[in-house]
Amino acid sequence: VKSASTCSLLNRYDQFYIFTHVRPDGDAIGSSLAWGRALRLAGKSVQIFCPGVIPDKYLFLPRAGEIRDRVPDGNGAVPAFVLDCSDLNRLDYMKEKVQELGEIVNIDHHVTNENFGDYNIVDTSSSATAEIIYDLIGECGFKLDREISLCLYAAISSDTGSFKYENTTPRTMRIAGNLLEYNLNPSVVSRKLFDEYPLSTIMLLRDALATLRFEEEQKIAWMSVTAEMIAVNGARPEELESFVNYVRNIEGVAVGILFYHTGNGETKVGLRSNTVDVAAIAWELGGGGHPRASGCTISGDASTVEKKVIDLIKVFISENGTPAVE
């Protein structure tokens, strides 16, 4: 484990900064809050930074409201923990500040991590950065408490889709079990993370489902959401986040698509599959992502864009087939 040298770094300083990535998810926020709390319990002074707004759904995590979106000037040498970031560009407008600060400890679980730190604790077998933080707290002899456990549990649950995704390992489950010992309520956490939405989301879903269409013997399915549909329902574009799953989850659908026509001449395209390499498809369209979840942004007339994407997927499926799951 590379964390031994990190523990020695901890002894050399009294103040630390923690940074996590732009558009933070549950793992980014939960891991940062947990590590911050553990350091504070060990007598350290800590500030946590994130380049941007913390989404409302994560504000139930203790002290999530104290995460700052601006780094102060004149810091002197403060070591920076950078959490859940595959590279420093994930820190957006905070990148240069971090590089000026001092030593960087890179703690992450992404396979694409660039080992950009002076210290690199990268474990790609971890479902979440929170698993690494859990171990680090133990290895450094720090304490766990209910607040840390809640943040780590929420982080792991978030990055595994409530223990559904393939990244969920036996170790993931055992760590989550240990964290639950701290009197956590999994039902409350999962409701906050997954099962609560504003009325506008369900009204927008209703309108989106009305646009559901199919091609290629229902192997390709899509919904088309417009900026106007979002406005009419008093919704925000972020509320579309999980909609493409409704398409992907239909039996027999190989590729599910969500088209979001933003109204400024661009269409954001979300692609999901259980069988087809949609990262390769997104790549051809100038986007990227994972084999089962990818996306891209395309300029042009709405119907032209839709036809372009669907035609490309048709060709891809005819050349590569739609492998069975498992």
Add this chain to the structure above:
Amino acid sequence: VKSASTCSLLNRYDQFYIFTHVRPDGDAIGSSLAWGRALRLAGKSVQIFCPGVIPDKYLFLPRAGEIRDRVPDGNGAVPAFVLDCSDLNRLDYMKEKVQELGEIVNIDHHVTNENFGDYNIVDTSSSATAEIIYDLIGECGFKLDREISLCLYAAISSDTGSFKYENTTPRTMRIAGNLLEYNLNPSVVSRKLFDEYPLSTIMLLRDALATLRFEEEQKIAWMSVTAEMIAVNGARPEELESFVNYVRNIEGVAVGILFYHTGNGETKVGLRSNTVDVAAIAWELGGGGHPRASGCTISGDASTVEKKVIDLIKVFISENGTPAVE
């Protein structure tokens, strides 16, 4: 543990029957298959029975297709394991057969269990009957294999809503972690259990969402599905199972209702809440269930039934309030 005497029963017989309840869920099916497989690996002859059809979504479980819906005549003395049943009425048309067979081993986790067996292994702290089977396999010195692990894992995941419900304990997570060691893919299992539906389901959801209505400052929300809507979409009534959650999950909604007007003069009413005791409400309407999930069936004209239920909930909320979660 009461299982010591069960282990001795196992030594006295070579043949066993396993029974589980009508309208079987993932725990009923998974626990029965797992226990059957464990007994067979120990050299026993086993048959598994369920009064009714195994839903398609569970047919990915090994040997689920071999579960029988008729008990043969002339059995002699065969001990019967009755799994996941709070009382023998849960065995529907198989109840009398089971009572004729011989000794009954009652293995269950429901708080309402009536200890109807000659042997009763009832543990209400278990999230699922599968947790009890997991322990029993260990205590009897039986083997786990991938098939057993898959069935137990699916059973636990099913009864905890993928580890989301309050019944999920540290022990639940650790057992699930141990089961995952047998090379299971949590993503494939959870897709089968939760995240795959026929096209008819999503079309029916679209139509159901169009009926969403509110009262009492959006504290009460409901959707109304008719037999005609089901028929038009080529769906089956079972596909309504999770629809009421879409209502319950809306921010600010205290009670979510699904009315299913069956077309034969009856309305099936599903009630869900995060804060209100909907079991008490269902009880007043002649139904029953859990504090957060209950239901009832009411005869009469559709709009009269809806008004009756909504008015009762209004009174209940005005008398009892809507407590905050946690």
